[in-house]
Amino acid sequence: MSSLSSTLMRRFRPAQQIQLMAAHVILLTYTAFALFPIVLILINSFKTRKAIFKSPYALPDADTWSTVGYETVFKRANFPDYFRNSLIVTLGALALILFFGTMAAWALSEYRFPGNNLMGLYLALGIMIPIRLGTVSILRLCVDLGIVDTLLALILVYTASGLPLAIFVLTNFMKQVPRDLKDAARVDGASEYRIYRMILPLVRPAIGTVAVFNMIPIWNDLWFPLILAPSERNKTVTLGAQTFLGQFVSDWNAVLASLTLSAVPVVILYIIFSRQLIRGLTAGAVK
């Protein structure tokens, strides 16, 4: 500590040191404010009901430790099923967004054909208009297609809503792939499909960005599961937690446990992908 403060002394004038201190105070305070509610839920989910109310800020100890909330959650709700459904929907939609998105972006960035710009514009329309506004007709369409109350309906809706931004980002990125590389492959007689496969690894950062960008909103969505797939069998974690919390609202142990359980997967994903997510957000802004 003393060596740190002496380097600080040498590098900064006193006025600057005060400014730095003030900045740290503000940032620390805000960080605490951002994390406090989440930590509070987490630590209280492992306590007895009495301890939750008597000493909410204390960590659970030998006397107050209890997992009764988690037991209720596992007995009364199908959280493993909800997780499976969320996983299927999120991964399914991501796979389709990335597969269809890279193909369309490749066509828009590589070939000059009549209507190219118009097609780009058409596919970009959905970036700013929320898909929710078409819900009445989406429900009718799903009923007509016989896919209402299936996970497939959710996958298709999330794919449609994720594609516009994905295609926009991927097209910009693919335009930067050097010409020579593709021309060399063409001279070697590679088909256009082969060249598409060949350039995919070159745009991996953009694919990562698009994946991370879509993953969390799909996992967290409440609206479409509520309307398109509300049955117990097809509930996602978000909808499952919503219903469970509504029913067990007075069972504080169960509520705290289910909140923690539903937050854990997203927080793990966030820890793994935070670098990519933040890079995506920042790269998107520069464009």
Add this chain to the structure above:
Amino acid sequence: MKLATQFRDGRRFPLHIIVFLAPAVIVYTMFMIYPLVDSLRLSLYTSDDRGNETFVGLDNYHKLVTDPLWEPRLKGAIINNIKFFAIHMLVQNPLGLLLASLLSSPYIRGRTIYRTLIFTPTVLSVVLIGFIWSMILSPLWGISGDFFTAIGLEQYAKKPWLGLESTALTTLSLVSVWQWVGIPMMLFLAALISIPDELIEAARVDGATGWGVFWRVKFPLILPTVGIVSILTFVGNFNAFDLIYTTQKVNAGPNFSTDILGTFFYRTFFGQQLQPGNPTMGATIAGVMFLIILTGVLLYMFGWQRRITQVEL
């Protein structure tokens, strides 16, 4: 160039382009563009108990703005939505800018850690955030009570913030700000970091203070991001639903004081205990939301973005 001329010579449209575009275009058209257009069409129809639809022109819209059953709800939802948006613009975005400007300083140690931790609430679902805050604000648990007592405002300690008509909407807006502040923070941070150091050095050599550098040099340069953040906030807020539905249930209580367009749309379209769902009126409310969002986006594109580009030139 070569390909383009080949088309004019009357060659066939290459099959591979169609293969590449078709899957995306089909899914996007079927599940996004068609429903949006069809929903607007439905807003011009009315349906009876047997599901027969009759064309009524703009009657549904007329009903929405004049009928004593609909008009107060629409007006309430729009006014509440404007308040919701205003609080985001006045609190969330300036706070995001403040945090970003602190984090953009190269002298702050642990920038990445601060950034990552402050962004955490943004990745959690609105459902969880809603429940977490309704527990913390519950007078039963008394967490917010302890806070107000600690800062010497004991008169607020027992206040049921989400249960009062006078405070529920503002409280929920602030909860939403708490959750989403990470987005403007990141976008502003990216813009601030991309400002060339030479510009800032030059201003400093000319004797500008930190405050002066921020408002005279940095802020004008990040105006495009201010625009992006504003339009994202606008679209997000006028399309919001989850937080109100989770904490205040389908009737956006108390006494509709937290009702916004998203909850009004859901309630009308899907129905609730006493009132069956009404798809065509639901589509009409979606039509109103569509008009509001479209107006915002067009204002941004032609009012703000154009002018900003001119300034840059």
